[in-house]
Amino acid sequence: MRSERVSIGHVERKTDDDREAFDPKIQVAVITDYLICFYDGRDLSTYPKWLHQNIDMQLGLSCYAIHSGDTAVLFDTMLYKEQILWIDAYLKGMGIRNISVINSHWDPDHIAGNFLYKDRDIISTEYTRVNIETYAQALQSGEIWQLYGDPSYPGMSEVVLPNRTFRDQMTLFVGDVKVELHEVFLHQLGSLVAYFPKDRILLAADACEDSVLFIPPGTEALVPVQITTYGKLNKFDIDRIYPSHGRFDIIKSGGYGKEFVAAMMDYKSQLISRMRDADYLTAPLESFIGAWVERNVLEIHEPYRWLHEYNVNLIYKHYTDKPTPVINLG
Numbered sequence: 636m637r638s639e640r641v642s643i644g645h646v647e648r649k650t651d652d653d654r655e656a657f658d659p660k661i662q663v664a665v666i667t668d669y670l671i672c673f674y675d676g677r678d679l680s681t682y683p684k685w686l687h688q689n690i691d692m693q694l695g696l697s698c699y700a701i702h703s704g705d706t707a708v709l710f711d712t713m714l715y716k717e718q719i720l721w722i723d724a725y726l727k728g729m730g731i732r733n734i735s736v737i738n739s740h741w742d743p744d745h746i747a748g749n750f751l752y753k754d755r756d757i758i759s760t761e762y763t764r765v766n767i768e769t770y771a772q773a774l775q776s777g778e779i780w781q782l783y784g785d786p787s788y789p790g791m792s793e794v795v796l797p798n799r800t801f802r803d804q805m806t807l808f809v810g811d812v813k814v815e816l817h818e819v820f821l822h823q824l825g826s827l828v829a830y831f832p833k834d835r836i837l838l839a840a841d842a843c844e845d846s847v848l849f850i851p852p853g854t855e856a857l858v859p860v861q862i863t864t865y866g867k868l869n870k871f872d873i874d875r876i877y878p879s880h881g882r883f884d885i886i887k888s889g890g891y892g893k894e895f896v897a898a899m900m901d902y903k904s905q906l907i908s909r910m911r912d913a914d915y916l917t918a919p920l921e922s923f924i925g926a927w928v929e930r931n932v933l934e935i936h937e938p939y940r941w942l943h944e945y946n947v948n949l950i951y952k953h954y955t956d957k958p959t960p961v962i963n964l965g
C-alpha cells in the first residue's frame with residue numbers, strides 16, 4: 636500500500652535537509668524476544684548546538700520495534716532523519732526486510748520518519764491522519780514546534796500520511812505476536828496505545844511521561860475527559876509500561892509498573908483541583924508529584940519543570956472565567 640505524500644508549494648523555513656548533520660547516539664534495549672526499544676536524548680553533550688533546544692531531545696525520546704523473522708513494525712519513528720536511518724540500518728542488520736509503521740499520534744517526534752516507509756503500511760487512527768494532513772505545512776516548515784519552545788526545529792523535508800486508519804480499536808499480528816491498538820484520548824485527539832495481551836505490556840506513547848504529561852495547546856478544555864480516559868486505561872491488565880519520554884535505565888530494566896498510570900491520573904487531576912489555589916502557578920513540580928518521586932514511580936527531570944509551568948499557565952488561563960470542571964476518576 637502506498638502512502639500519500641502531502642505536497643506543499645512554499646515553505647519559507649529551513650527543512651531537515653538544510654541543517655548540520657549529526658551522528659545519533661541511540662541506545663538499544665531488548666525488552667522481549669519480539670520487542671526492542673530505541674532511545675535517544677537526555678544527554679545531548681555530544682550533539683550539535685542547534686539540536687540542544689529541542690524539547691523532545693531534552694526529555695529523552697523512544698520508539699519501539701515489534702519484530703518477528705524478517706518483519707518488523709515500528710511504533711513511532713522519532714524526530715530527525717538521522718535517527719530513523721540509524722534505526723532502519725539496525726533492523727536491516729538483524730535481517731529484517733519488511734518494515735511497517737504505527738504512528739501513535741501526529742506530533743513530529745512520532746511521525747517524522749514516515750518518509751522512509753512511504754511504500755509500506757503506515758497505521759494510525761483516522762483523527763491522527765486528519766491532523767497530519769491539516770497541519771502538514773506547519774510540520775514541514777517546523778513552525779509547529781515554535782509553540783513548544785523550539786524555534787529552530789528544522790521541520791520535515793517530507794510529510795507522509797498514514798495509509799491504514801481505524802477508529803477505536805485494531806488488532807494486528809507480527810508473526811504470532813498479537814498487538815492491540817487502542818484509541819485513547821490521553822494526549823492528542825486520536826492518540827493510540829499498543830497493548831500486548833500475552834505479556835501484559837503497554838506501549839503508552841505520550842499517555843504516560845516521566846516526569847509529567849504535557850498538555851498540548853488546544854486540549855486544555857478536555858483535561859477532565861482525559862482524566863476519565865485514564866480510568867479506562869487503568870482497567871487494562873498491565874504489568875509493564877514503556878513510554879515515549881521516560882528514563883532509559885527503567886526501560887532497559889523491566890519498564891514502568893502500572894502505578895505509572897495512576898501517577899499520570901493524579902497529576903492531571905491536580906491540574907484541575909488546584910487551579911484556584913493561590914500558589915497554583917508558583918508551586919514547585921515537587922508539590923505535584925513528590926509522593927510519586929519518593930516511590931521512584933517518577934523522577935524530576937529538569938526540562939519537565941518548563942513543561943509543568945506551561946501546563947499550569949495553560950489551564951489557569953483557560954478556566955479563569957469558567958467554572959471548575961467536575962472530575963470523574965472512573
Ligand SMILES: [Zn+2]
Binds near residue numbers: 742744841879
Ligand atoms: Zn512525544
